[in-house]
Amino acid sequence: MFDSVRLIQLPKKIDERGNLSFIEELEHIPFEIARTYWIYDVPGGEVRGGHAYRENAEFIVALSGSFDVVVNDGSQTKAFALNRSYYGLYVPAGIWRHMDNFSTNALALIAASTTYSESDYIRDFKIFQRND
Ligand code: TYD
Numbered sequence: 001m002f003d004s005v006r007l008i009q010l011p012k013k014i015d016e017r018g019n020l021s022f023i024e025e026l027e028h029i030p031f032e033i034a035r036t037y038w039i040y041d042v043p044g045g046e047v048r049g050g051h052a053y054r055e056n057a058e059f060i061v062a063l064s065g066s067f068d069v070v071v072n073d074g075s076q077t078k079a080f081a082l083n084r085s086y087y088g089l090y091v092p093a094g095i096w097r098h099m100d101n102f103s104t105n106a107l108a109l110i111a112a113s114t115t116y117s118e119s120d121y122i123r124d125f126k127i128f129q130r131n132d
Contacts, residue, residue, distance in 0.1 A: 002073035002095070004092050005071050005080075005090065005095060006089070007080060007089055007090075008028060008029060008087060009086065010061075010086050011028070019086075021086045023059070023088075025111075029088075030057075030090065031057050031059075033111045033112070033113070034112060034113055035111075035112040036110065036111050036112070038063070038107060038108060038109050039099070039107075039108040040106070040107045040108070042106055044102070046100075046102065047099065048098065048099045048108075049069075049097050049098035049099045050097075051096070051098075051121050051123045052093075052096045052128050053093050053121060053122070054093060054121075055093050055114055055120050056093055056113055056114040056117075056120050057090070057091065057092045057112070057113040058090075058110050059089070059090050059110070059111045060082065060088050060089045060099075060108060060110050061085060061087070061111075062082035062084065062085065062088075062106065062107070062108060063085045063107040063108070064085070064105055064106060065103040065104065065105045065107060066081065066082060066083035066101070067082060067099050067102040067103065067106050067108060068081050068100055069082060069099050070097065070098050070099075071096065072096040072097070073094075073096070074096070081101075082108075088109075093113075096128050
Protein backbone atom coordinates (compact mmCIF):
# COMPACT_ATOMS: atom_id res chain seq x y z
CA MET A 1 0.00 0.00 0.00
CA PHE A 2 2.71 2.46 1.04
CA ASP A 3 4.65 1.88 -2.19
CA SER A 4 1.73 3.15 -4.23
CA VAL A 5 2.06 6.65 -2.73
CA ARG A 6 4.04 8.36 -5.46
CA LEU A 7 4.89 11.59 -7.20
CA ILE A 8 3.42 11.82 -10.70
CA GLN A 9 4.81 14.20 -13.32
CA LEU A 10 2.16 16.03 -15.33
CA PRO A 11 2.40 17.26 -18.91
CA LYS A 12 4.08 20.65 -19.14
CA LYS A 13 3.57 22.80 -22.22
CA ILE A 14 6.37 25.33 -22.10
CA ASP A 15 5.34 28.55 -23.76
CA GLU A 16 6.84 32.00 -23.65
CA ARG A 17 3.30 33.29 -23.06
CA GLY A 18 3.17 31.21 -19.87
CA ASN A 19 3.36 27.47 -19.19
CA LEU A 20 0.39 25.10 -19.09
CA SER A 21 -0.14 21.76 -17.33
CA PHE A 22 -3.20 19.53 -17.07
CA ILE A 23 -4.64 16.38 -15.54
CA GLU A 24 -6.82 13.84 -17.36
CA GLU A 25 -8.51 11.19 -15.24
CA LEU A 26 -7.28 7.63 -15.84
CA GLU A 27 -4.54 9.06 -18.06
CA HIS A 28 -2.26 10.99 -15.72
CA ILE A 29 -3.84 9.84 -12.46
CA PRO A 30 -5.10 6.31 -11.75
CA PHE A 31 -8.72 7.17 -10.90
CA GLU A 32 -11.81 8.99 -12.13
CA ILE A 33 -12.28 12.43 -10.59
CA ALA A 34 -15.51 12.85 -8.64
CA ARG A 35 -14.53 16.07 -6.85
CA THR A 36 -11.90 18.77 -6.77
CA TYR A 37 -11.24 21.02 -3.81
CA TRP A 38 -8.51 23.43 -2.84
CA ILE A 39 -6.88 24.66 0.33
CA TYR A 40 -5.70 28.27 0.48
CA ASP A 41 -5.11 31.19 2.87
CA VAL A 42 -3.41 28.81 5.30
CA PRO A 43 -1.93 30.81 8.20
CA GLY A 44 1.75 30.16 8.95
CA GLY A 45 2.35 27.06 11.07
CA GLU A 46 -1.09 25.51 10.46
CA VAL A 47 -1.62 21.81 9.67
CA ARG A 48 -4.37 20.42 7.41
CA GLY A 49 -5.45 16.83 7.01
CA GLY A 50 -4.58 14.51 9.87
CA HIS A 51 -6.84 11.67 8.77
CA ALA A 52 -7.17 8.74 6.38
CA TYR A 53 -9.96 7.80 3.98
CA ARG A 54 -11.55 4.37 3.70
CA GLU A 55 -12.37 4.66 -0.03
CA ASN A 56 -11.24 8.03 -1.33
CA ALA A 57 -8.00 8.34 -3.31
CA GLU A 58 -6.45 11.74 -3.94
CA PHE A 59 -3.97 13.55 -6.13
CA ILE A 60 -2.48 16.66 -4.56
CA VAL A 61 -0.77 19.47 -6.50
CA ALA A 62 0.89 22.66 -5.21
CA LEU A 63 -0.58 25.04 -7.79
CA SER A 64 1.18 27.90 -6.05
CA GLY A 65 3.75 28.12 -3.25
CA SER A 66 4.84 25.03 -1.37
CA PHE A 67 3.90 22.63 1.42
CA ASP A 68 4.74 19.13 2.62
CA VAL A 69 2.47 16.09 2.53
CA VAL A 70 3.38 13.60 5.25
CA VAL A 71 1.98 10.09 4.77
CA ASN A 72 1.88 7.16 7.17
CA ASP A 73 0.75 3.61 6.42
CA GLY A 74 0.41 2.64 10.07
CA SER A 75 4.07 1.87 10.59
CA GLN A 76 6.26 4.07 8.38
CA THR A 77 6.19 7.82 7.70
CA LYS A 78 7.34 9.55 4.55
CA ALA A 79 7.30 13.28 3.66
CA PHE A 80 6.92 14.70 0.16
CA ALA A 81 7.70 18.35 -0.58
CA LEU A 82 5.37 19.80 -3.21
CA ASN A 83 6.49 23.09 -4.74
CA ARG A 84 5.78 22.99 -8.50
CA SER A 85 2.49 22.94 -10.40
CA TYR A 86 3.60 20.30 -12.94
CA TYR A 87 3.70 17.33 -10.59
CA GLY A 88 1.66 16.03 -7.70
CA LEU A 89 1.35 13.29 -5.10
CA TYR A 90 -0.95 10.32 -5.56
CA VAL A 91 -2.29 9.09 -2.22
CA PRO A 92 -4.47 5.95 -2.40
CA ALA A 93 -7.16 5.14 0.16
CA GLY A 94 -6.04 3.73 3.48
CA ILE A 95 -3.11 6.09 4.06
CA TRP A 96 -2.93 8.52 6.99
CA ARG A 97 -1.80 11.96 5.85
CA HIS A 98 -1.37 15.52 6.93
CA MET A 99 -0.13 18.65 5.16
CA ASP A 100 2.12 21.19 6.85
CA ASN A 101 4.90 23.71 6.25
CA PHE A 102 2.65 25.85 4.01
CA SER A 103 4.37 28.82 2.41
CA THR A 104 2.70 32.21 2.13
CA ASN A 105 0.12 32.10 -0.69
CA ALA A 106 0.31 28.29 -0.98
CA LEU A 107 -2.54 26.86 -3.03
CA ALA A 108 -3.18 23.11 -2.81
CA LEU A 109 -5.41 21.58 -5.49
CA ILE A 110 -6.80 18.13 -4.67
CA ALA A 111 -8.49 15.83 -7.16
CA ALA A 112 -10.50 13.19 -5.31
CA SER A 113 -12.01 9.91 -6.46
CA THR A 114 -15.20 10.19 -4.39
CA THR A 115 -17.64 12.92 -3.46
CA TYR A 116 -17.39 14.27 0.10
CA SER A 117 -18.59 11.90 2.79
CA GLU A 118 -17.71 12.32 6.46
CA SER A 119 -18.26 8.59 7.01
CA ASP A 120 -15.31 7.89 4.70
CA TYR A 121 -12.92 9.62 7.13
CA ILE A 122 -10.84 7.87 9.77
CA ARG A 123 -9.92 10.73 12.09
CA ASP A 124 -8.51 8.70 14.99
CA PHE A 125 -4.95 7.49 14.40
CA LYS A 126 -5.35 4.60 16.87
CA ILE A 127 -8.42 3.32 14.99
CA PHE A 128 -6.51 3.73 11.72
CA GLN A 129 -3.63 1.63 13.07
CA ARG A 130 -6.04 -1.07 14.30
CA ASN A 131 -7.76 -1.29 10.88
CA ASP A 132 -4.46 -1.31 9.02
P1 TYD B 1 -11.40 18.30 6.26
O1 TYD B 1 -11.26 17.30 5.15
O2 TYD B 1 -11.64 17.79 7.65
O3 TYD B 1 -10.13 19.25 6.29
P2 TYD B 1 -8.63 18.88 6.52
O4 TYD B 1 -7.95 19.17 5.24
O5 TYD B 1 -8.13 19.71 7.62
O6 TYD B 1 -8.60 17.43 6.86
O7 TYD B 1 -12.55 19.30 5.84
C1 TYD B 1 -12.80 20.50 6.57
C2 TYD B 1 -14.30 20.78 6.53
O8 TYD B 1 -14.72 20.97 5.17
C3 TYD B 1 -15.13 19.65 7.11
O9 TYD B 1 -16.20 20.26 7.83
C4 TYD B 1 -15.69 18.96 5.90
C5 TYD B 1 -15.75 20.04 4.85
N1 TYD B 1 -15.52 19.51 3.49
C6 TYD B 1 -16.56 19.44 2.60
O10 TYD B 1 -17.72 19.81 2.92
N2 TYD B 1 -16.33 18.99 1.33
C7 TYD B 1 -15.09 18.59 0.94
O11 TYD B 1 -14.91 18.17 -0.23
C8 TYD B 1 -14.01 18.63 1.89
C9 TYD B 1 -12.63 18.17 1.53
C10 TYD B 1 -14.27 19.11 3.15
